[in-house]
Amino acid sequence: MDAEDIKRAGFVAIIGSPNAGKSTLTNAMTGTKVAIVTHKVQTTRFPVRGIAHADDSQIIIVDTPGIFGAKRRLDRAMVKAAWTGADDADAVVHLVDAAAWIADKEGTATPAQKRTAEDDRAVIETLRSSERKVMLALNKIDLFPHEQVLPLMSEFDALGIYSDVFMISAENGDGVDKLLSELAGRMPEGGALYPPDQSADIPMQLLAAEVTREKLMLRLHEELPYQLTVETETWENFRNGDVKIQQAVIVGKDSHKSMVLGRNGQAIKAVSRAAREELSELLGRRVHLFLFVKIDAKWQERRESYSNLGLEFDS
Ligand SMILES: Nc1nc2c(ncn2[C@@H]2O[C@H](COP(=O)(O)OP(=O)(O)OP(=O)(O)O)[C@@H](O)[C@H]2O)c(=O)[nH]1
Ligand SMILES: [Mg+2]
Incomplete structure (x- = not known):
């Protein structure tokens, strides 16, 4: 893509509880490794920018640290940076580990999955008290049958804090292009913010x-x-x-x-x-x-x- 083909450009913050798959999604959308990924919580410590292109838009994805009830100074700084990332963005995607929620509902959740759902509930409360609508992406749908996610979608939808609900697998790419293309349309009009061949700003x-x-x-x-x-x-x-x-x-x-x-x-x-x-x-x-x-x-x-x-x- 040439710089002159870009008609829209903006920032999208990916927020959510630790381990939701935010960095995996950032890498999937930018098509390269810009953020590190592990199976452990609190992997990401600071916001990282990846650059994606879809339709005529340049979408700057801001991967943020997981949001949880932080006590240590480093953890508090990480959570603060995540919310600041959301405040500064043109669009916000709240990424949720749907597998953890489904396990929680079925009573089969591991302690880690229970914590994930709890952290999500705290994020939801904060989003509820803010004016802005955010997009919800239910992640890890590769881990369970699709029909299980439908009741979950309606439950999140009923909260009234999300403008849209998406189902994705950041890991295998399902639904990621659709989300990206939806984001592309919501970027403000304007020229490229980065050279179009750049995929990361770190x-x-x-x-x-x-x-x-x-x-x-x-x-x-x-x-x-x-x-x-x-x-x-x-x-x-x-x-x-x-x-x-x-x-x-x-x-x-x-x-x-x-x-x-x-x-x-x-x-x-x-x-x-x-x-x-x-x-x-x-x-x-x-x-x-x-x-x-x-x-x-x-x-x-x-x-x-x-x-x-x-x-x-x-x-
Ligand atoms: N099965 C499956 N696993 C996923 C998916 N997305 C992410 N994961 C896994 O979930 C774990 C956490 O992924 P990360 O991308 O590091 O999660 P994060 O939200 O960035 O985590 P923090 O940086 O700690 O906040 C890793 O083991 C990923 O491989 C998915 O769609 N499906
Ligand atoms: Mg991360």
Whole structure:
């Protein structure tokens, strides 16, 4: 698509409880990996912009952190950023894990699914008290028969806070084009905001740190993934096209450092290999990745940790 073909352009915020599939949907709509995805809650920490095109519109998808009853400073900052993303957008999609709701109704919900439905109810209450209508997308419809989702659609519809209800699978793409095309029509008139060949607006160094954080989240258990952060410290482009990336994995204490390293350094080696392979693919170049573990007991109480990610420290 050429820039002059674009007649509309705007922002769409994807909001919802943790694990609803917001980042999966963002990646599906932009056709590339702009946001990291894991099966764990609170994967996304800051809003990420992906750029999609449909019909004559440029649609800037803002993936946001999951919304939940946050207590820690970092969590509060994440939730605040999600609502700010919604306030600033031309359209808002509330994404709901329909599989969790159906399991909740049938009494077969896992504790995690129960929490998801509870977090959704809190989001609904906030949306109810705001003036604006948002679009609802019921996600993960690949996980159960379609007839089960119909009563759920009517239930959400009856709340009177949604302008439309969509059924989608962010994972296999069902319904995603329809949603995108609907969004395209709602973008305000105006020219392109980004070059049409661009599919993400996230600095490469930050995306590279996110990829490593994804691999750490997949590998490490319990609280540990939530107690660490990753920073890209150096990035060197070589003449032969290779790139050398050095990253710090920052943890709060010694025992966490040992867990990140793993026995004989096995854990960090596996993380490094997985991150390197994915980065090579994303960049289309050979990547030399070097990970170091650093201890900084106060990283979650430092202003820069937040401003680096575009989060507000005083949330
Ligand atoms: N079966 C199925 N799984 C899905 C679908 N969409 C997302 N998932 C899975 O749901 C999990 C969470 O996906 P994410 O995209 O990370 O969810 P999120 O809403 O961004 O989560 P946070 O960043 O933690 O708020 C991952 O394991 C995804 O693979 C879907 O349509 N169907
Ligand atoms: Mg996410």
